Amino acid sequence: MVQAPQRAAVSGPSLVRLLARLTAVDVPASSQSLSDQLSQWLGWTDAIALSTALNGNPPAVAGGTRQHDGAGSECAQVRASLARAIAGDNVSASARRRGSAPKSTQSEPTEPAPDYADFRQRYLAMQQSMETAIGNLRGRLRSMLAAKTPEMTRLAVVDAIMERALGAREHNLLAAVPGMLGAHFERLRQAEQDALAQLAHAHAPDGVATAVKPGAWLDVFRKDMQGVLLAELEIRFQPVEGLLAALRIS
Numbered sequence: 001m002v003q004a005p006q007r008a009a010v011s012g013p014s015l016v017r018l019l020a021r022l023t024a025v026d027v028p029a030s031s032q033s034l035s036d037q038l039s040q041w042l043g044w045t046d047a048i049a050l051s052t053a054l055n056g057n058p059p060a061v062a063g064g065t066r067q068h069d070g071a072g073s074e075c076a077q078v079r080a081s082l083a084r085a086i087a088g089d090n091v092s093a094s095a096r097r098r099g100s101a102p103k104s105t106q107s108e109p110t111e112p113a114p115d116y117a118d119f120r121q122r123y124l125a126m127q128q129s130m131e132t133a134i135g136n137l138r139g140r141l142r143s144m145l146a147a148k149t150p151e152m153t154r155l156a157v158v159d160a161i162m163e164r165a166l167g168a169r170e171h172n173l174l175a176a177v178p179g180m181l182g183a184h185f186e187r188l189r190q191a192e193q194d195a196l197a198q199l200a201h202a203h204a205p206d207g208v209a210t211a212v213k214p215g216a217w218l219d220v221f222r223k224d225m226q227g228v229l230l231a232e233l234e235i236r237f238q239p240v241e242g243l244l245a246a247l248r249i250s
Helices: 014-022 034-041 044-055 071-099 116-146 150-175 177-201 216-236 238-249
Strands: none
Touching: 014 177, 014 216, 034 150, 044 150, 071 116, 071 216, 071 238, 116 150, 116 177, 116 216, 116 238, 150 177, 150 238, 177 216, 216 238
């Protein structure tokens, strides 16, 4: 099995650690605190809106308390549905590859060479699905919070401001992930080609040659991409988990 080069351990969310392991990109530890980084990410209009929400009087609650007994179940269903979609895409891609394999020996291969553009498109489609489903869920949770107490309404307002202020930055950062995986795709493919070429030039016995199975690198890549998508899902779901925790104690 082809593996990425061993490098120094990286701390942080699982997505960052996984990408650091799979790619050749160095991830230096930030010397800035979270508050310092947020001060650079927020525009002045966002900072004013956030300050107003935090320091002003809590908005009045209208319409009484909204039931939220099913909020936890809804969150679990959305997350499970997205996880199944990620796993299902990986399984269906593997099945398509097995189904396209030639059933009889021919002089010309019938299976097309894998193209990373297909994987990139699938990754982008899953990112869009996560962004839409989680964004809608986050909005519904804010509505539930806003129907509780004035303090919870203030929290819902703060979350809405933070989503608007940081959404574009989050989108741009996560949009770089498919490109990083593209380099990993090419590195795995090249490593297998090099290994097969070395065996061929060394005239290795059949038992040794079969230790490198042609095309095995593609299954490794699919598994790695699935792991990265699941790690991204974990990060995207963190604000939802915070809102859900606030609902449970309100």
